[in-house]
Amino acid sequence: MSEDTERHAMKMAKKKAARDKIMATKTDKKGLVIIHTGKGKGKSSAAFGMIFRCIAHDMKCGVVQFIKGGMSTGERDLILSKFTDICSFHTMGEGFTWETQDKTRDIEMAQAAWEKAKELIRDEKNHMVLLDEINIALRYDYIDVNEVVTFLVEEKPEMTHVVLTGRNAKEELIEIADLVTEMELVKHPFRSGVKAQIGVEF
Secondary structure, eight states: OOHHHHHHHHHHHHHHHHHHHHHHTOOOOOOOEEEEESSSSOHHHHHHHHHHHHHHTTOOEEEEESSGGGSOOHHHHHHHHHOTTTEEEEEOOOSOHHHHOOHHHHHHHHHHHHHHHHHHHHOTTOSEEEEETHHHHHHTTSSOHHHHHHHHHHTSOTTOEEEEESSSOOHHHHHHOSEEEEOOOSOOGGGGTOOOOTTTTO
16 A cells, blocks of 8 residues: 555545544434525425435425426426325416416415415425425515414424425525525526526426
């Protein structure tokens, strides 16, 4: 064994020992409130990655889409065609607010989506529930953020994970969340004239 290889092995052994010591203190398990927000791409994509992990582990889960009802997506089509036995999927929105141009209808649909979300979260059989684009509905005050916060704090089952996506997450939600990731926009092809593409955005 060369001196460099030996030095590297010793360094990694020290790192592993330190890591193992830290991991030994992390024994708690709980259902997390997870937020994906920010201007960058990937909020829903990352959330659906977790939903597909649940499906792969044969764990029941649910999805409520608050906004994207106006378009077909790969995730929805795949789940509805192959995994309805394990993942309950509800598309409640009718598209982005600038497409519907009907605030009263948007509020009605957002409220109905929130009712469905509460139903799925209360069902302790669901390991994870994804509330896709709920932050947009909250931003426009279609749903009362205080009601959402109170529900998550007081009624969410102890071991259920709830994932909330969308730009401009409200501070009240961020405060009670266990995990918050802000997707930062560095570059986006839309700015160069490239529209949303199948397999990348939907």
